[in-house]
Amino acid sequence: MKTKSIMFQGTASDAGKSWVAAGLCRILKNRGLRVAPFKSQNMALNSFITKKGDEMGRAQVFQAEAAGVDPDVRMNPLLLKPSTDQDSQVVFMGKVLANMSAAEYYDYKPQLRSKVLQAYRSLAAENDVMVLEGAGSPAEINLNDRDIVNMGMAEMADAPVILVADIDKGGVFASIYGTIKLMPPADQKRIKGIIINKFRGDQSLLASGNQMIEKLTGVPVIGVLPMTSIDLDDEDSVVLSSKSQVKNQTKALDIAVIALPKISNFTDFHSLEIQSDVSVRYVVKPEEIGRPDVLILPGSKNTNEDMAYLKNRGFVKPIRALHEQGTQVVGICGGYQLLGNHMVDPYHVESDLKSQTGLGLLDAQTVFSKEKVTTQATARHGNYELHGYEIHMGETTLGPNVEPFSTITSNNGQATVRSDGAVSADGSVWGTYLHGLFDNENWTRNFLNQLRERKGLKALADSDNTIAKYKERQYEKLANVFEDNVDMKKIDAILKGSVTIHG
Secondary structure (H helix, E strand, O other): OEEEEEEEEEOOOOOOHHHHHHHHHHHHHHOOOOEEEEOOEEEOOOEEEOOOOOEEEHHHHHHHHHHOOOOOHHHOOEEEEEOOOOEEEEEEOOEEEEEEEHHHHHHHHHHHHHHHHHHHHHHHOOOOEEEEEOOOOOOOOOOHHHOOOOHHHHHHHOOOEEEEEEHHHOOHHHHHHHHHHOOOHHHHHHEEEEEEEEEOOOHHHHHHHHHHHHHHHOOOEEEEEEOOOOOOOOOOHHHHHHOOOOOOOOOOEEEEEEOOOOEEOHHHHHHHHOOOOEEEEEEOOHHHOOOOOEEEEOEEOOHHHHHHHHHHOOOHHHHHHHHHOOOEEEEEOHHHHHOOOEEEOOOOOOOOOOEEEOOOOOOEEEEEEEEEEEEEEEEEEOOEEEEEEEEEEEEEEEOOOEEOOEEEEEEOOEEEEEEEOEEEOOOOEEEEOOEOHHHOHHHHHHHHHHHHHHOOOOOOOOOOOOHHHHHHHHHHHHHHHHHHHEOHHHHHHHHHOOOEEOO
């Protein structure tokens, strides 16, 4: 079987590689082709659990959705989840491999090369086109000798490369020229085109610059993508700085999410952000909290560190005061752990602290364990069946003053019965391990209507604007923007010249 391939690499992080790859995945899917995304190594705290219980990066999840296929861990065999500023949890093929420092991982990478290639070839054998994505920049010359995600991966897959450059940051032509010229000649030859991304204004003003950079590098500019309002899942918490810090609420419900330093899976709140009556804002200072209708503590990769952060930055007192004043307080996964009385870390999974107190808003205690729970789950909450996924390394036990939030009825499709989460006696505080909770649209509308009724507002009917339908519209919009602004004949020619032969 022969499979075509194309790879998008960037002049820097956040150049737009993930979105460009997703756009092409949707275009190829609409042509009736079997297409799969691939990124050998991802570094992100936003992750997802597949139907088989494997953990993978969120970018390849939305690229898979754009391609119309189920997420598969082979699309992202390596996931690095920073635990501290010095080390990361290394997840390989969906399971925790080890915690490593940057130096340890650098030394270990050669052992992963053949395994990454095996995952790629296995996936490629099932598809017509592979759309690859790099990470950061291919011009990181201090790391290139052991690279397995940029030109190292392009070489393994024998894939042609499109370089994506972010003009919004400034210095776009310098970044293009510098990136290409820092590469060895063999790598330079792999670059078949340049896409300039996030452009504002009159594209004709770029024409002379495009001509000059083509002459300087020998690589054609095949597209200029405009800055466009497209709402897709993000995997990097850096985007939270651009999320709305709403000062004057114009919508009926105000939901505040604390932007923890180790925040993970903030995509949990995408479904709330698309609601017509909800404003979601991310707060980084205690004084920004205000008087929301709901205060949410999100997931965290390092709950112990984030608890220390809440204490040191003065969040604890205003959170407790809000609760006393009647604001509903919610915790998702790590946020649920933070709401409890204590967190115990006997194996130093998260930090050197063996134990510390939590916020004390739920009568519960969490003990961190060496094994990570990664499962898709179905749960029952009242009259609602809920679907979500769990990613955590702690087990929480409940005291006599709380009840479970829900009952888990299946894990990765296997029937089971166990409790999840906790709810305070008066219902004002609750937490759950279920990521993706708010993607359950009927349950979410009921939750929001209860908040509306507390404010004397009329309940709204269930909406057919599900997160799945919303995302579909975004993928189609992204594909249209791509086709309108990129020379698809050149993309097709590049694809035609790339063939992977499976041996």
